[in-house]
Amino acid sequence: MTDALATPDAVRSDDLVPHAPRSRDLFAKFDGLIAERHALLQTNVHDPLGVVMEQVLSPTRAIIKGRETILLGTYNYMGMTFDPDVLAAGERALREYGSGTTGSRVLNGTYQTHKACEDALRDFYAMDHAMVFSTGYQANLGMISTLAGKGDYVIIDGDSHASIYDGCWLGDAEIVRFRHNDVADLEKRLRRLPPDAGKLVVLEGVYSMLGDVAPLAEMVAACKRHGAMTLVDEAHAMGFFGVNGRGVFEEAGVEDEVDFVVGTFSKSVGTVGGYCVSNHPKFDVLRFACRPYVFTASLPPSVVATAEASIRKLGGASAKRAHLWKNSRRLHGGLRELGYRLGTETAQSAIIAVMMPDQDRTVATWNALIERGLYVNMARPPATPAGTFLLRCSLCAEHTDAEVEDILRIFGEAGRETGVIG
Numbered sequence: 001m002t003d004a005l006a007t008p009d010a011v012r013s014d015d016l017v018p019h020a021p022r023s024r025d026l027f028a029k030f031d032g033l034i035a036e037r038h039a040l041l042q043t044n045v046h047d048p049l050g051v052v053m054e055q056v057l058s059p060t061r062a063i064i065k066g067r068e069t070i071l072l073g074t075y076n077y078m079g080m081t082f083d084p085d086v087l088a089a090g091e092r093a094l095r096e097y098g099s100g101t102t103g104s105r106v107l108n109g110t111y112q113t114h115k116a117c118e119d120a121l122r123d124f125y126a127m128d129h130a131m132v133f134s135t136g137y138q139a140n141l142g143m144i145s146t147l148a149g150k151g152d153y154v155i156i157d158g159d160s161h162a163s164i165y166d167g168c169w170l171g172d173a174e175i176v177r178f179r180h181n182d183v184a185d186l187e188k189r190l191r192r193l194p195p196d197a198g199k200l201v202v203l204e205g206v207y208s209m210l211g212d213v214a215p216l217a218e219m220v221a222a223c224k225r226h227g228a229m230t231l232v233d234e235a236h237a238m239g240f241f242g243v244n245g246r247g248v249f250e251e252a253g254v255e256d257e258v259d260f261v262v263g264t265f266s267k268s269v270g271t272v273g274g275y276c277v278s279n280h281p282k283f284d285v286l287r288f289a290c291r292p293y294v295f296t297a298s299l300p301p302s303v304v305a306t307a308e309a310s311i312r313k314l315g316g317a318s319a320k321r322a323h324l325w326k327n328s329r330r331l332h333g334g335l336r337e338l339g340y341r342l343g344t345e346t347a348q349s350a351i352i353a354v355m356m357p358d359q360d361r362t363v364a365t366w367n368a369l370i371e372r373g374l375y376v377n378m379a380r381p382p383a384t385p386a387g388t389f390l391l392r393c394s395l396c397a398e399h400t401d402a403e404v405e406d407i408l409r410i411f412g413e414a415g416r417e418t419g420v421i422g
Contacts, residue, residue, distance in 0.1 A: 037049075040363060043363075045363055045364070045366075045367040046065070046366075046367055046370050046371075048363070048366055048378040051064060051370075051375065052064065052065075054066070056081075058082055058398065059071070059074075059076045059079035059080075059081050059082055059270075059396050059398040060076075060079070060396050060398050060399050060400075060403060062375070064370065064375060067373055068373060069370065069373045069374065069375050070373060070374050070375065070403055070406060070407060070410075071375050071396070072374060072375060072376045072393045072394060072395070072399075072407060073375050073376040073377035073392060073393065073394050074394060074396070075236075075266065075267040075394050076267070076270060076394075076396050076398075077236075077239055077240060077267055077268045077324065077350045077394065077395070077396060077397065078239045078240065078268040078269075078270065078310075078314060078317060078320055078321075078324070078396070078397050079270075079320070079396045079397045079398030080268065080269060080270030080310045080313070080314070081270040081271075083270070083309075083310065083313065085309050085313060086270065086271075086306045086309045086310045086313070087306070088309075089305045089306055089308065089309035090271075090302040090303070090305050090306040090309075091302070092305065093113050093301045093302040093304075093305035093306075094300075094301070094302040096301075097111055097112075097113060097301035097302070098301070099300060099302070100297070100300045100301075101297065101298045101299075101300065101301065102297065103297060103298065104294060104295065104296065104297060104298060105132075105287070105293060105294070105298045106287065106288065106293075106294050109297060109298030110298065111298075111301045111304075113301040113302075113304045113305045113308070114132060114298060114299070114301070114304050116304075116305070116308050117132055117304040117305070117307050117308040117311070118130040118131065118132055118275075119308075120307075120308040120311040120312050121275055121277055121311060122277065123312075123315075124244070124245075124246065124311050124312070124314070124315055125246055125261065125277045126255075127261075127277040127278060127279050128278070128279045128281075128283070129277065129278050129279065129280070129283040129284060130275060130276070130277045131275060131276050131277075131283070131286060131287065131290075131293065132273060132274070132275050132298075132299065132304065132307075133273065133274040133275060133276070133292065133293055134273060134274070134296050134297065134298065134299050135264070135266075135272065135273060135274050136163070136235055136262070136263065136264025136265070136266055136273070136274035137163040137166075137274065138274055138292040138293070138296065139163075139262045139263070139264065139274030139275055139276055140161070140163035140164050140166075140167045140202075140233060140262055140274075141163055141166055141167045141170060141292045142167070142276075142286075142290040142291065142292035142293050143167065143231060143260060143262055143276050143286075143290070144164065144167025144168055144170075144171060144173075144200065144202060144231070145167045145168075145170035145171030145290075145291070145292070146171065146286055146289055146290040146291070147171075147200050147229070147231070147260075148168070148171050148173035148198060148200045149171050149172055149173055150171075150172045150173065151173075151174075151197070151198070152171075152173045152174070152197065152198035152199070152200065153173060153174045153175075153176055153193055153197055153198065153199045153200070154167075154168045154171070154173045154174070154175055154176070154200050154201075154202060155176045155177075155178065155186065155189060155190065155193075155199060155200070155201045155202070155228065156168065156175065156176070156177055156178075156201075156202045157177070157178060157180055157181065157202075157203060157204065157207075157214070158177045158178065158179060158180050159180040159207055159209070159385075160202065160204065161204065161208065161233065161235075164202050164204075164233065167202075170291075173200075176189050176193070180207075181207075181212065181214055181215060183215055183218045183219055183222060186201070186219055186222055186223075187222040187225075187226075190222060190223070190225075190226040190228060191226065193226070195226075195227065199226065199227065199228035199229065200228065200229050200230075200231060201219070201223045201228045201229070201230050201231070202230075202231045202232075202233065203216065203219055203220075203230065203231070203232050203233070204232070204233045204234075204235070204236070205232055205233065205234045205236065205237035205241065205247045205248030205249060206234075206235075206236035206237045206241075206248060206348075206349045206351065207236075208235070208236050208351065208392075209343070209353060209379060209383070209384055209390070209392065210343035210344060210351070210353045210390075211236075211343060211344060211348055211349040211350070211351025211352055211353055211392075212343065212344050212348050212349070213237075213248055213348045213349060214248065215252075216232065216248055216249055216252040216254055216258075217252040217253060217254055220249075220252075220254045220257045220258060221257075224257060229259045229260070230257070230258050230259050230260070231258075231259065231260040231261075231262060232247070232248070232249050232258050232260070232261050232262070233262045233263070234246070234247030234248065234249065234261055234262070234263045235262070235263055235264045235267055236267060236349065236350075236351060237349070238263045238264075238267070238268050238269075238314075239267070239268025239269070239314050239317070239321075240268065240317075240320075240321040240324050240325070240350065240397070241349075243318075244315055245268075245314050245315060245317060245321060246261075247261065247263070249261065259278060259279075259280060260276055260277075260278045260280070261276065261277050261278070262274070262275070262276045263275055263276075263277075265303075265307045265310075268314065269307050269310045269311060269314070270306070270310050271303050271306045271307050271310065272299070272303060273299050273303060273304065273307055317397075320397040321397070323397050324350055324395060324396070324397040325347075327350075327395045327396075327397070327399050327404055328347040328349065328350055328352065328395050329347045330401075330404050331347075331352055331393065331395060331404055331407060331408065332344075332346065332347035332352050333347070334404075334408040334411075335352065335354060335408070335411060338408065338411060338412050338415060338421055339415070339421035339422055340354050340355075340411070340415065340420070340421060341354075341355040342354060342355065343355060343390065350394060350395045350396075351392060351393065351394055351395075352392075352393040352395070353379075353390045353391075353392050353393075354376075354390060354391040354392075354393065354411075355388075355389075355390050356389040356390055356391060356420065357389075357420065358389060359380060359389055361418050361419065361420055362378060362380065362389040362390070362391065363378070364418040365391060365414050365415060365418045365420055366378045366391060368413070368414035368417050368418055369391070369410060369411070369414045372410045372413060372414060373410065374406075374407060374410045374411075374414075376391045376392060376393050377391065377392040377393075377394070378390075378391060378392075379391070379392050393407075
């Protein structure tokens with residue numbers, strides 16, 4: 001038997017089983033993107049998606065490829081990442097509570113630090129309820145998918161963040177889009193919906209690509225006229241809009257009209273995590289019904305401790321807010337004087353979008369900037385609308401006047417080198 005099986009003519013067991021059909025390569029849909037990135041890297045430019053911060057020196061400077069570089073693309077709006085009180089709070093919690101919770105918030109993952117952070121949010125926003133998520137993405141994913149389900153409607157701005165779209169899809173609600181920042185179009189679409197249907201309108205205080213601000217007062221008024229609840233994502237506004245830094249909804253005077261406010265710790269707060277605050281009396285049921293909250297590990301205690309310390313300081317950071325607005329107006333005006341086309345006519349936020357004519361010159365200008373020691377974000381479709389390419393600048397309250405002037409000088413040199421400006 002053994003000899004027979006060893007002969008070349010022996011029948012192998014796998015010959016008796018029909019070969020399964022070869023399935024389509026699941027990575028085939030990415031072939032165009034892979035080829036495009038490969039072609040980009042062949043031009044010997046820095047990889048815009050592969051930047052490594054070898055050493056972070058401050059909220060505004062880091063070592064990238066061995067060179068000291070000004071950071072103008074980090075969302076570190078209020079410069080809290082190196083605040084001594086914030087660092088001390090994180091170090092203390094790390095020693096007292098350890099490196100992580102290894103559990104969900106509804107099981108073993110709620111420590112005193114998590115409750116203290118939610119207390120800080122309630123105080124900061126002067127609201128009754130606060131709920132901390134592990135990321136800002138999960139905050140939108142969880143709130144939208146839990147509040148609006150099958151048979152309900154979620155009405156969103158066409159330029160909404162990916163986390164907002166994903167929250168709609170996870171909840172299986174009907175998605176209704178309106179034109180970006182168009183109050184009349186929002187009202188028209190609300191008017192067409194069944195009057196007795198569940199309706200949630202999701203808005204953003206500041207839109208992250210162009211840095212433009214939503215007309216929240218008019219939009220929230222339209223929502224109230226049609227019986228819709230409102231959720232405002234203040235991720236890019238929390239910290240420096242409004243007297244207390246609560247966001248655009250505070251500056252617009254609609255604090256008592258908005259049902260839910262979502263935000264993130266990864267921008268002005270200077271760490272990682274997300275949250276939602278609300279005055280709705282039934283809010284706490286979401287802790288048991290919201291899947292992206294229930295079925296994920298909670299944040300490490302050191303992280304929420306840094307968030308609490310930062311949030312409590314941001315309420316009194318009026319001087320920082322004033323300096324950030326000064327930086328924004330100076331950079332916006334200076335870039336326009338150089339000849340750049342910008343995403344907004346005036347400085348509306350800490351984000352300034354420098355519009356580019358095409359992909360090649362976007363990449364070339366980005367590369368020329370980083371070669372001179374300036375890091376910004378490069379944005380292109382699908383993160384932006386089709387045919388839209390831009391360099392996104394995110395200012396920090398810790399940028400000095402001298403750094404802003406250096407930024408303008410570098411933009412002038414890079415733009416003339418690549419032919420984007422004359």
